[in-house]
Amino acid sequence: MSDQPSADNAEVRQRRVPDSPESLKAPERDDVRPTSDESDMDAVLQDEDRMERLTKAIPQDKGSLGEFADSMLEALPPRWRNWVVRGLFTVIMISTFTFIVNRGATWLMFLVFLIQFKCFQEIISIGLAVYRLYDFPWFRALSWYFLLTSNYFFFGESLIDYWGIVLKKDNFLHFLVAYHRLVSFALYCIGFVSFVLSLRKGYYMRQFSLFAWTHLTLLLIVSQSFFIIQNIFQGLIWFLAPVAMIICCDVMSYMFGFFFGKTPLIKLSPKKTWEGFIGGAFSTVIFGILLSLALYNRPFFVCPVEHYQIDSSNCTIPLAFQLQDYPVPRPFSFFFKILRKExxxxxxxxxxxxIALSLFASILGPFGGFFASGFKRAFKIKDFGDVIPGHGGLMDRFDCQLLMGTFVMVYIHSFIxxxxxxxxxxxxxxxxxQDQLNIFNLLQSELSKNGLL
Amino acid sequence: MSDQPSADNAEVRQRRVPDSPESLKAPERDDVRPTSDESDMDAVLQDEDRMERLTKAIPQDKGSLGEFADSMLEALPPRWRNWVVRGLFTVIMISTFTFIVNRGATWLMFLVFLIQFKCFQEIISIGLAVYRLYDFPWFRALSWYFLLTSNYFFFGESLIDYWGIVLKKDNFLHFLVAYHRLVSFALYCIGFVSFVLSLRKGYYMRQFSLFAWTHLTLLLIVSQSFFIIQNIFQGLIWFLAPVAMIICCDVMSYMFGFFFGKTPLIKLSPKKTWEGFIGGAFSTVIFGILLSLALYNRPFFVCPVEHYQIDSSNCTIPLAFQLQDYPVPRPFSFFFKILRKExxxxxxxxxxxxIALSLFASILGPFGGFFASGFKRAFKIKDFGDVIPGHGGLMDRFDCQLLMGTFVMVYIHSFIxxxxxxxxxxxxxxxxxQDQLNIFNLLQSELSKNGLL
Structure with missing residues (x-):
């Protein structure tokens, strides 16, 4: 997912028309819907050059580990060096993750929060660079204010029950719970009014753009990380399996592509092949089945978090993880008959x-990656940041996880x-x-009708 | 709300540095965070000129009524002519609106839908002009596809009960209801994948910008018009009173500003004054009280729509509209004692x-207008469109209504x-x-504890 767009740039530069005041002034004409003519191509080239200049400030991954470690790796050829760094940090990430999973839902929740903050920061930094608003500290603070407000809004309603006991003791905190939507809206209005008051002449366009940018980032990051946390509460497996599937699909697509890849899949990511795509999908489905077989009878993974954390012995395994008899369909049932079995x-x-989740992970998941890589190309950057040496920014690793999390939430809501x-x-x-009595009476008659009373 | 930014432009143009290849090429330097220095000012001027060129295609209100009517008005001085057109269309709008209100909730709902579509179209047109994507028909269709998808998502869950009887007859439609969230997500994914596949090299930046633009417009228009329809279902008064308050506040602020206005309120809208703001607020509160006195005992306005439409005689007036005794606070209670009354x-x-609603309408409502007028200045346009002669586009009239609708929704959710x-x-x-029985037993014990059984 970290293909270098440098080849494209070179191509674009070759076709570049030398700057002349005429071409840059843009002709004054009534038809302001330019088609793909000469002047439009000029505009595209200008846009791209400009973008490259603007996003130069975004830190990019250099696969560097600091002077000491770098000097130790110096003996290796550069290609290998990058692999060592990348591999090392893969191991570090996976072991940290395993440690946190074993600590349970609360730790995982904080991990998701941490990742959310960092991803938000990475995307907002790009916005600040593009709209040249780094030097508006008051305006930058507003973005973070909106992050807090939207977190309060999203998590207020669902985490209330989880933190309920703590909050009921305190009157002020109870108010934050009971009037959660009103408080969120009031907080939002404060931010909105501050934005309007902070508008500075000559900067309107950039300020509105960054305001829009902030809102979209919130929509993308906060809402989806909220869904992911909801999945965690449904049972750790609903979080773990999808995350593992995306990783498996990434790794296996790469492997299949590396060994068998011939047919290019999509122009946006020239290194992706159909062979990798199909091989990845197959492997992911098999991996998903194996993983579910490994975890299905372990209450720590399958029980909804509320039940498990209060009393881990009291959790009744949800229906989805209880063994059931399934009739074997026709051609295969023949073998059972030979063995004289039912x-x-x-x-x-x-x-x-x-199987449904792994199919989504391997068919639609990659589009999250294509989207992210198109986005990076649009802004002429290679990575979202440099926080994980050898990998890039956090967003580079989590691009597909967000869409997957949303799918799992919808899936749980629809079927579970x-x-x-x-x-x-x-x-x-x-x-x-009066309504309470009505419900009682209706419920009574329904229950007696079904023979439960 | 339709202040001409032309004065600003003139000022900007005077300070404009003549184009030279040097100034346009932008210096190659490592520090890519420009401060408010010379080259930044250049960039701002370039941006503004460019924007003015791009948005020239947005239709602007000319206060024209077609050749025949224009020739009849020719005798009047231009200032008066504009007033006649504006006044005429105010009367037309108000009478159409009154007619539709009297038809009931379903007609009003369709009116909101119609306005929603038109507002969406106005904002998307600006995006298409700014990002020069008018000639991407496939990409334009995608915006409308997202509009339909998000409408299905938002209205699916709440209008299901309303249309329930119709839908249960048909299996396919029933599927759309039962798996509403899954279907919405699937539809969204189709749009998302189409977007990724439609990306064209050289146009990435513009395509991503318009994709973002579409999503923000949806967030702004669809979600808020959904809230407004929810308010209608709560009882027509919850829709009517807020709409009337915003209009009252607009008109009265203008009147007070016209006759007493001296102190400017905000730089963004130089014609707004503190006198108008305060006068408008006072009038709106009084108007709100009078309106509620006029409507509170009419079931057509106060009953929740579901109850009223099924059987208008069966509606029990909601608590909020039933007369209650309120003790008169201290200084005023003295008069009651003189008259020997309780x-x-x-x-x-x-x-x-x-009172709460009218305070919001008159204090925070105007910020919706400031926001819209800042937005129009950013894009160098005077109006969002020309659909209502004398007024401009629909968005010019509904800028404050959207925020108000959201507030009413939050208010109803919190208190009603x-x-x-x-x-x-x-x-x-x-x-x-088992859970049904549990609920039954718990409910039984609660009800007997409270002496209801």
């Missing part, structure tokens, strides 16, 4: 969920999640007494 | 809600709405039998 197989539904009984009861208690 | 006054809670009993029952019936 043509049924014992499986748990998550195996099928796992049932309303929470205790939450429903709480809602009923807020109704008028 | 110091209580009969009022309905909506009067207080109305209670969970819907029939929805809760439906949710309970989707639970496992």
């Amino acid at each position: 043509p049924v197989i014992q499986l748990f539904p998550f195996v099928f969920h796992s 999640r049932v309303p929470d009984a205790s939450k429903l009861l709480k809602q009923i208690m807020t109704l008028e007494p | 110091p209580v006054i009969q009022l309905f809670p909506f009067v207080f809600h109305s 709405r209670v969970p819907d009993a029939s929805k809760l029952l439906k949710q309970i019936m989707t639970l496992e039998p």
